[in-house]
Every structure is written in structure tokens, then in C-alpha cells.
Amino acid sequence: MFAFIFRRVLIAVPTLLLISLMVFSLQLLLPGDPALALAGEERDPAVIEAIREQYHLNDPMIVQYGHWLAGVFTGDWGISLRNQMAVTDLLLSKLPVTLELAILAMLVALAIGVTAGLVSAVKKGTRWDFGANVIALSGISIPNFWLGIMLILLVSVRWGLLPASGYTSPLESVSRNLEMMVMPALVLGTAIAAIMMRHTRSAMIQAMQADYVRTARAKGLSERVVILKHAFRNALVPVVTMGTLQFGELLSGAVLTEQVFTIPGFGKLIVDAVFNRDYAVVQGVVLFTGTVFIVMNFIADLLYFLLNPRLRT
């Protein structure tokens, strides 16, 4: 077990280095000069030169990367070229927002997706199955931003039930915070619910056909116990993998949903940073979300161990 963990950590370091180097090079391939993009409407040549000096933009790429990397190891992830804030501060201020949204969305996704998947697998071929499939398909097909705008127009503008968009920290007001998170969590959650539903359904169908389910039934166990204890537990492994990976994806920011509901999370941060050629911020977000992804993968592996005793030996 410890050897396993140690091995994973050892692989994670070069992976992250590679990711950061790739993103760094990709950014330099983007057309457009960050100094020019930042110089504003006036584009004063003296200002452009000052920006290049200040952010080492005149140095060769590998030197720039070196500057950044050296900073990362000393805890200085650089400064946003656009608003002069420290990248670490930006990340820390967005983390709770994105984390909360991801957790809430995941709860919605699990509640809807797993239940619907379970029902449609058990009631395979019936109206229930058909209904759940239709819902899943619409969840995948309806674009998040459209669903978001429709919800805003209906729930906030027409009915006046919830605030249209924005974010309030739970430290300021928990109820206000939840009011603002309901719609975005729902929008994000339904899209993932659809994926979860499809996965739960196929895993459950497979499990229901397995020999141990037949044995369980033959033992005279009630259908409820057969489904929940024997089939579902085994079907959970692929569902958990999917869920953890989806959660990792949510943590790297939900660009469109954040845009529509003006939630200041990672998605908005990185999109604005790319458009403004704000290299340090892009690098910071990528390094951070890359780490999160690796950690989530790792957690998924650990959960395998917990769920499936056969893997423990």
C-alpha cells in the first residue's frame, strides 16, 4: 500500500513538470504579444517595453520558464499581468468557490444520475428505462449556457425566486450563498448526472447478469438485497471512477456555467487569462488543476481498494 502511494507520488512530479512545460510552450505559440495585449487601448511603445522588461518577456522561452519554475518552488507563483494580484492569492480566492460548486454539482449529479441509472437498469426495457434515457440524453445534449440562461429568465426574472447570478461567500451569509449556488449546481449537475446515469446503467446491467446475482437469487434473498447489496456494490467501481474524474474536471472550473452565473471560479480565471495572455495566471491554474486531477485519480484508485476486496491482495 505504502509502496503504491510512494510510486504514485514519484510519477506525479515529472507529470506535473511536463504539463507545465507543455502549457508554457503552447502559450508562446499563441499569436499575439502579451505586452501588447496588456498595454491597453493606448499601446504606448514605452509602456510595452516596460511590461516586457518587468515580466522577462524579452528573455528566451527556456529562461522565462526557469524564472517561473524557480518561483513555484519558493512559493512565488508570479503576478497577474493584468490586475497585479499575486497568482497564489487569485488561486486561493477562487478555490473555495470552485470547490463548493463542484461538491454541490456532484451531489446533484449523484442523486439524479445514480438513482436514474439504477432504476433504468433494474427496470430495463420498461417505460422507466425509456424515461430515464430521455432525461439522460437531454442532460448531455442541452448546452449548459442555454439551460443556465433559461433558468435565470424563468426562476429569477419571471418568478423572482432566486438571485440571477453572482456569488456571496458562505462566511458572509450561508443562506445567500446557497441561493446563489442552487441554479449553477443544478445546471452543472444535470449534465454530469446524464453521464453518471449511463455509466451506472450499463454497469448495473452487467452486474445483474453475473453469476453471483443468480446465486444470490437462488439463495432466496429478497430482490432488494440482491440489487443493492450484491449487484450495486459491484457496479459501483466504474461509477466511482467516472465520478472522481468528473469531480476533478469540475475542480478545474466550469467555464460556461461560471460565465453565465458570473461565479468567480477557476474557469473564468483561466479563460480571461488566456485572452489577456496573462501567462503566470494560466500557468498557475494549470499547475493547480493538474495536481488536483492527479490527486483525484489517486483517490479513485484508493476507492477501488475499498470497494473491491479482491484488489487488496
Added chain:
Amino acid sequence: MRRFWKGSALALLSATTLFAHAASAQTLTIGLAEDPDQLDPDRARSYVGRIVFTGMCDKLVDLDDKLNIVPQLATEWSWNDDQTVLTMTLRDGVTFHDGTPFNAEAVKYNIERSLNLPGSNRRNEISAVDHVEVVDGHTVKLHLKQPFAPLLAALSDRAGMMISPKAAEEEGENFSRNPVCSGPFKFVDRVAQDKITLEKYAGYWNKDAIHLDRVIYRPIPDATVRLANLQSGQLDIIDRAATSDLKQIRDDSSLKLESAVSLGYSGITINTDHGPRADNPLGSDPRVREAFELSIDRNIINQVAYDGEFTPDNQPISTQSPFHAHSLKSPVRDVERAKALLKEAGVDRVSIDLMATNSPEVMRVAQIIQSMAGQAGFDVKVTATEFATMLDSYDRGDFQAGLLNWSGRADPDGNLYAFLTCDGTLNDGEYCNAKLDEQLNKARRTNDTAARHEAYEAAERILLTDRPIIYLYHPNWFWGLSKRVEGFKPYPDGMIRLTNVSLGS
């Protein structure tokens, strides 16, 4: 179950309304179209940042809604005879938000900072200033290298914003994280891409005219979402309402609409002499450019792309400016004449690569131009480009023609000089005409309004013949407001001035 949902919905509703009442006693929330960049007047680069500065930083002088220069931190000013010394009398009893007194030394510090700070975006605007002389505590003299009429207009904008010298020295590079000025509201905090919060400054010199306790600026880039937030009561004012949404605002009994013709313009910048891409009939022959202009109907662009809400015009100077030349009218679309001009220039069909930012509105304008110009013999190819890439292309001369906007400045000089003089820093097409330079320099060197008017009109006549930029329209600013907002006044510079603004019930 149904009862449960109904109950929770009601509870939620009452909680929301309760909260709204408690928090917004005198809190004004403004929805901005973008997130501002850094909040340091000398380093700031964005239009939207100026809106936030307006609540936070007083300037030496201000503009009224007719674009006249009016007192703010300076109460009086005068020029010497050869217009090289501007003497300003400063307001008494003004303090910065950190308590530092505002005086002649502070003005000297600020002007010198604008001139000398590495990366200062204000240096160009006031580079005519040679040095600042402190006469006494409340009098300063700005000595100029040569007469420079646009100086006062520059001092009515970011170059004239006074920051606390003490805070600037202490904070250094980090000033923009905690800006300290002397305006009606002081900085509280900022969450990037979420909100900027300001709070009433108790020591403000004109505090009796300030009725709000708090102002929150929230960047919401999507115009539809911005409007939805205004309609549902989360916002009190929205900046830059989309023209397609105006009907909805007008029809909504809880909202009102305010507007002003902006100081900016939108036009087609043509590469006339910047590298090999200028080497084509459009770049080299003014007759082809005239034909191109004649193939376009500005009113149709305005009607189709902007629901007729903008102000079509062929001049860089806003119709609101006292320097607008009313005698120079936009030509009427004339396809036959355009074709004849092309024949005269010895070309049959001209292909044009028109660069445009990839926003839906700008693309719509480009496509309308494409279809209209096609009828006159122009094969227009529209290239959609992301903004930073587009700037780079302009800078390198890698363009043939492009749709470009300018947010506009109060003095006509700010809309003309850098774009069109031979050595202008924003002259992307590298157009150069000594006669135009002469007129624009003449307008810089005199404070006599009539003489300046004459010079700008002469300059515009040259532009309308050479057509290095084909001006299309001045955008209008549109603000959507809750009916509760009282005392709001629209200004052509697009700024939201909070003096006398209050929230009714």
C-alpha cells in the same frame, strides 16, 4: 411533498426580499461589461477601469455633460499669454482617504509620477509638461515645453486623478491592490472577476452631495445576464446595455433607460503604407477607398446591426463635441459612382481582407459591409480574429483593412493625433500626410476654440479625401437603471458619476 416545495419556495422568496431590503439601504450595485485591470490611475489601461476610478478618484478638473471643463480639485485655472504655463488654484480642505492632505505638493508628486513611473500609461497624455512649480500650498504652475491645448482634457481623466503620495510611496508596485485617492468613495476590497467594493468617504469635500453608503461594481460580461440581474433586482445600474435589449428595458415598468452619444468611434482602418500588405489598390489608391466608402450605407449598418440605436457618422469627432464639423456630412451610398471610380482607378474587382474581432456584433457589421460592398465590385473576405491576435496583426502591419473601435477622449486630439500623424503611436496603417500633421499640430498649440475648430475641420477635410480610416458610427452608451435610482446623469464619456445619485424606495 407539493406543500413542502411550495413552502420552501415561499421561505426562499421572503428571505431574498428581506435580505435585499437590509443590504441595499443605500448600496448601489453596478453591473460592468468587463473586469477592470489594475486600479492605479497611472498604470491603468482599460476603459471599464475609468468607471470605477470615477467613484474613487477625484481629478484636478472634470467634464460636464456638454464636455465643458469644470472645477473638481482645482477651483480655478488660467494660462499665461504664450500658453505655456497653466496656473491652478487648488480646493481647500481636501484630504485623501488615508487622511493625507491634498495640496500643491501632492499635485507635483502626481504629475511627476505620471511622467516618470516606468510603464506609466499617462506619460503620453501629459508629455508636454516640462516641470511643476509649487507656488504655495494651494497654487501650482504647470510649465509646458510648448503650448498644448489638450492638457486640460487629459487632466479631466486619469492623468488628472490625484492619488495619495504617502500611500503611493508606501505601497509602491502594490498600490493598485489598495488604491488611495480623494474621491467620494474609498476602496474597501476587490475580488478579481467578482466585485469591487467602495464605501463612502466621510472626509469627502463635497460629502453633502453624496447619498450612497456603498457602491459595488460587478463585472458581468454577458449583456443578457447583466440585464437579467437588473430585472431581478440584483443590480441597480447596468453599463453598456446591448442595443438588442433596449426595447425590453423601455417596456419594463420597473426600469428606465439613459443614453448618450459616446466620444468614441468605430471605423475601418486601412493599411495604406505599413509593409507589403499595404501594396494593393485599396491601400495605394484613394479613389478605391472612396469607392469602398460609397458602397457602404452607414444607416443600414446601424439599422441591421444595432437596431438603429447608434449614431452613424463619417467623422472621428463625436457629434456631442463642440468641435464636431456639422458641415461635413456622410455621403449617400452610390453604387454606380463607386463602380465608376473603380474603373477610373483601372481595376475591375478589388478583393479586401477585412479583419474583425470575433464578437457577434462586430461580425454582423463586417458581414453587412461584405454584402453591400460586394454589389459595387469589392470581394470582401471577413477574417474573424481574437482580440490580442488582432492587436498584434495591426502592430506588425499584417492587415489590409480592419474594423477598429476607439473609446474616445474628451478632446478631439485624443481621437486623432496618435492614429493619423506620421509618427503617431497608434497609426497602424502608417498613413502620413504632412498637411494633416500641420493642422493637428496647429490645433494642439492654441487654446482659442475658434482657431482649433477651424484646424480640426481642415484636418477632417483632408481625412475625408484620403480616407486612411473610414469612420462608420459613434456608438451610444446605454445604461439600464432600476426606477429606484435617482439623480443619475448620462455623460458622453460613459462614466458613471455618483455625486447626487441616490436610491429611492
